[in-house]
Amino acid sequence: MAKSISLIRKMAGGGATAASALLCVMFVIYALHEPSALSLFGIGNVLNNTVVLALAAMGLTLVVLCGELDLSGPGVIAIANVVVATTSTGTLGTGGSLAAVLAIGAAVGCVNGFLVAYLKLQSLAVSLGTLIACQGIALLVLPAPGGEVSDAIVNTLSGDFFGIPAPAIVLALVGGLWLLLKHSRMGIWLYAVGTDEQASRLSGVNVRATKLFAFVVSGMCYAMAGYVYCAEIGSGDPRISDSFLLFMYAAVAIGGTSLNGGRGGVIGTLAGAGILTILQKMLFALGVADFYTNIFNGIIMILAIFFGQLSALLAGAQRLRKA
Amino acid sequence: MKDRRQPVLDFNSVSKRYGATVALDDVSFELHAGEVCGCLGENGAGKSTLVKILSGIVVPDAGEIHIAGQPFRPRGIVDARAHGVSTAFQELSLVPTLSVAANMFLPRPKLNRLGLVPRRQIEQEAEQILQAHDVTDISPAALVEDLPLGMRQRIEIVRALWRRPAVLLLDEATAALSDREWLFGLVDRMLQANTSILYISHKLDEIRRLCRRCVILRNGRKVLEDEVAEMSDEAIFSSMAGRSMVETSTRQSSSARPGATPVLEASHLKGPGIEDIGFSLAPGEILGVAGLEGHGQSRLFKALVGLSPLEQGTIAIEGVPTMIRSPRHARRLGLVLVPEERKSEGLFNDLSTQANISLPVINEASPLHFLNWAAERRLVEKVTPTVNLAERYLPLSISALSGGNQQKAILARALLAEPRCLFLFDPTRGVDVGAKQNIYAMMRGFVREGGAILFYSTELDELVHLCDRCLVLYRNTIAGELGPEGLSQDRILALASGYAGGARAIASSGGA
Numbered sequence: 001m002a003k004s005i006s007l008i009r010k011m012a013g014g015g016a017t018a019a020s021a022l023l024c025v026m027f028v029i030y031a032l033h034e035p036s037a038l039s040l041f042g043i044g045n046v047l048n049n050t051v052v053l054a055l056a057a058m059g060l061t062l063v064v065l066c067g068e069l070d071l072s073g074p075g076v077i078a079i080a081n082v083v084v085a086t087t088s089t090g091t092l093g094t095g096g097s098l099a100a101v102l103a104i105g106a107a108v109g110c111v112n113g114f115l116v117a118y119l120k121l122q123s124l125a126v127s128l129g130t131l132i133a134c135q136g137i138a139l140l141v142l143p144a145p146g147g148e149v150s151d152a153i154v155n156t157l158s159g160d161f162f163g164i165p166a167p168a169i170v171l172a173l174v175g176g177l178w179l180l181l182k183h184s185r186m187g188i189w190l191y192a193v194g195t196d197e198q199a200s201r202l203s204g205v206n207v208r209a210t211k212l213f214a215f216v217v218s219g220m221c222y223a224m225a226g227y228v229y230c231a232e233i234g235s236g237d238p239r240i241s242d243s244f245l246l247f248m249y250a251a252v253a254i255g256g257t258s259l260n261g262g263r264g265g266v267i268g269t270l271a272g273a274g275i276l277t278i279l280q281k282m283l284f285a286l287g288v289a290d291f292y293t294n295i296f297n298g299i300i301m302i303l304a305i306f307f308g309q310l311s312a313l314l315a316g317a318q319r320l321r322k323a
Numbered sequence: 324m325k326d327r328r329q330p331v332l333d334f335n336s337v338s339k340r341y342g343a344t345v346a347l348d349d350v351s352f353e354l355h356a357g358e359v360c361g362c363l364g365e366n367g368a369g370k371s372t373l374v375k376i377l378s379g380i381v382v383p384d385a386g387e388i389h390i391a392g393q394p395f396r397p398r399g400i401v402d403a404r405a406h407g408v409s410t411a412f413q414e415l416s417l418v419p420t421l422s423v424a425a426n427m428f429l430p431r432p433k434l435n436r437l438g439l440v441p442r443r444q445i446e447q448e449a450e451q452i453l454q455a456h457d458v459t460d461i462s463p464a465a466l467v468e469d470l471p472l473g474m475r476q477r478i479e480i481v482r483a484l485w486r487r488p489a490v491l492l493l494d495e496a497t498a499a500l501s502d503r504e505w506l507f508g509l510v511d512r513m514l515q516a517n518t519s520i521l522y523i524s525h526k527l528d529e530i531r532r533l534c535r536r537c538v539i540l541r542n543g544r545k546v547l548e549d550e551v552a553e554m555s556d557e558a559i560f561s562s563m564a565g566r567s568m569v570e571t572s573t574r575q576s577s578s579a580r581p582g583a584t585p586v587l588e589a590s591h592l593k594g595p596g597i598e599d600i601g602f603s604l605a606p607g608e609i610l611g612v613a614g615l616e617g618h619g620q621s622r623l624f625k626a627l628v629g630l631s632p633l634e635q636g637t638i639a640i641e642g643v644p645t646m647i648r649s650p651r652h653a654r655r656l657g658l659v660l661v662p663e664e665r666k667s668e669g670l671f672n673d674l675s676t677q678a679n680i681s682l683p684v685i686n687e688a689s690p691l692h693f694l695n696w697a698a699e700r701r702l703v704e705k706v707t708p709t710v711n712l713a714e715r716y717l718p719l720s721i722s723a724l725s726g727g728n729q730q731k732a733i734l735a736r737a738l739l740a741e742p743r744c745l746f747l748f749d750p751t752r753g754v755d756v757g758a759k760q761n762i763y764a765m766m767r768g769f770v771r772e773g774g775a776i777l778f779y780s781t782e783l784d785e786l787v788h789l790c791d792r793c794l795v796l797y798r799n800t801i802a803g804e805l806g807p808e809g810l811s812q813d814r815i816l817a818l819a820s821g822y823a824g825g826a827r828a829i830a831s832s833g834g835a
Binding site: 183184185187189191199200201202203205206262 | 439
């Protein structure tokens with residue numbers, strides 16, 4: 001009995017499988033309409049447009065997995081963007097500015113994590129606070145759009161290595177890191193804490209340290225997203241990430257990660273980010289007016305979540321029949 | 324005779340209070356190598372607190388604990404385990420979305436050379452561990468959430484056992500087990516390996532089977548510690564139940580009308596957590612329900628108002644068979660539940676007391692959809708005297724009221740629906756003595772008017788003094804029914820522990 005449920009679940013897959021399938025279908029439709037999409041340039045272009053959202057949503061996935069919510073992402077991205085735009089050609093240089101934004105991301109994650117895990121404040125409220133504060137800091141660093149991103153960053157991150165687009169390498173790298181994390185102790189703890197905090201505590205899991213870890217690593221992911229974003233736009237703009245937040249959550253949800261925590265993963269989120277990007281391109285290629293895009297975004301999100309839940313629904317129905 | 328050897332566990336006058344509630348009061352006992360000591364007590368006697376203290380989850384306010392002569396002050400569950408104390412928790416501490424193997428080795432599964440957790444390898448090891456404990460029907464790769472409760476309980480037990488602790492705590496370890504002999508066999512093996520076991524239970528037959536010595540807790544105090552063989556069942560039950568002063572010692576004459584059509588007749592109810600329960604409730608009758616925690620009473624009450632699904636069985640109201648779909652539907656049929664968790668299931672904390680009471684019938688006080696405060700007040704004042712809720716509380720926020728007054732408000736709300744049948748689930752829990760008297764008076768008044776009450780209480784003296792009859796639940800079914808002549812706390816407790824006449828219940832409770 002238990003075995004058959006597990007089997008159904010494996011066959012229908014979780015949300016990640018549904019999202020990946022949807023991504024493939026959409027890419028095929030897009031490629032049929034826009035054959036250039038299959039060229040190296042076309043693929044590189046899609047990846048370029050995906051990588052920032054993918055990195056940011058990946059960070060968010062870690063926090064969501066351990067059962068908390070985080071709004072601070074766009075704030076960290078904004079700070080990272082303006083810091084790179086003001087320092088990468090001067091004082092800090094390419095490498096220095098990367099180190100600086102990662103440190104900033106980790107610091108913001110630390111503040112979030114400490115307040116949530118150790119002082120037991122609500123993560124939604126805490127990270128709303130850090131979001132607003134970070135956006136304020138970004139305006140302080142660079143009050144108006146401007147600044148300059150060093151050529152080294154732009155060329156490296158928008159170029160390719162031996163024919164492989166740089167964003168593909170970045171995504172493969174973070175995907176690989178995620179797989180390592182997933183199979184480490186910390187990965188198991190993340191899922192455990194997100195599923196049932198009380199049971200995790202009774203099983204000896206350090207709940208607070210796990211949550212702190214999730215917030216810190218997610219902060220660094222946002223920072224990395226901001227850094228890569230600089231390469232794309234080539235300058236600084238403190239308000240550039242204001243519209244990111246909902247898309248980050250959409251990517252996480254489409255990718256099959258439960259917003260209640262404990263279920264899902266980064267691979268699904270990467271697919272979710274890909275779906276959102278391709279959808280924009282597809283609608284653009286089909287000549288759909290800009291203001292319709294969000295309607296489709298919303299419909300796609302609900303569809304993805306529906307298919308992602310299908311296997312769980314099936315398993316649930318079967319269990320109910322048995323009970 | 325006292326054992327002269329140094330005890331493995333020395334629990335020395337430990338106390339713990341939560342706010343005004345004393346959970347554990349100056350409790351001492353010892354545990355020696357290779358012995359099982361039973362720990363008996365009713366719900367809320369302090370057993371869980373004791374387990375939590377020993378597991379390192381709760382820090383005691385006073386007292387000392389020594390393990391093998393060394394002071395034992397665990398900072399957490401991992402620390403307690405490092406000192407050789409391992410626990411199988413009553414509420415089960417498994418993580419549903421992880422595999423059996425991952426759960427088995429939490430929090431620190433072994434790592435391979437890459438610093439990763441080798442899934443295959445830990446599954447193999449988990450399989451070996453399970454087999455070594457005579458568990459062969461659980462796949463270590465299965466997710467815990469896909470397994471039935473009985474299997475989960477066995478995993479929880481094996482997880483506590485396999486590390487070979489010096490002190491093992493088993494907290495109600497047989498609650499979901501279909502095969503208790505499996506556990507008894509393991510316990511015997513552990514004893515030969517010189518492990519000390521604290522066996523927490525409220526089932527006397529298990530204590531008699533396993534333990535030589537036993538400690539009885541009541542209201543956070545140790546009331547008895549003796550050799551099990553030297554204690555009669557009566558002595559054990561009476562020290563578990565105590566002889567608390569029942570202020571209403573005068574039993575009032577019953578207002579039940581047994582000949583009339585039953586207000587509610589339930590037969591062969593079956594669903595998750597309830598097995599073949601049937602009863603009939605005559606007008607004017609207070610029918611008691613007794614049972615130790617987790618024996619189906621909560622599910623039964625929920626099923627009666629459509630909150631928990633029923634798979635089989637019929638419910639007839641005044642002789643008319645009815646399907647109850649939801650609490651709202653039940654309310655229209657005249658059945659009202661006063662739920663268990665006052666705080667989370669019954670109250671709207673930010674609203675005034677008056678609004679809390681009038682909520683279900685607010686339409687009657689709002690002609691043209693605008694709330695008429697005076698009309699609402701008139702509605703509410705029809706019922707507040709019945710529960711003796713003072714008028715000055717009505718405008719206050721309900722969260723500012725004492726537990727007793729909150730409960731009165733909830734009962735007032737139930738009465739506003741003009742029900743013919745009330746389901747009261749432990750209505751006097753956490754309620755002061757005065758309010759209890761008011762609640763008793765309200766109940767008696769309600770049945771005198773021809774209403775019927777199904778009344779669950781954790782306080783047995785209430786059941787004995789208020790009820791016309793009492794059903795005793797054990798393992799999700801009715802273990803026995805006590806009429807007015809046989810109704811006593813000892814009898815209730817014996818039936819609820821699956822002891823006297825409990826054989827039927829054990830025989831009929833099937834799979835895990």
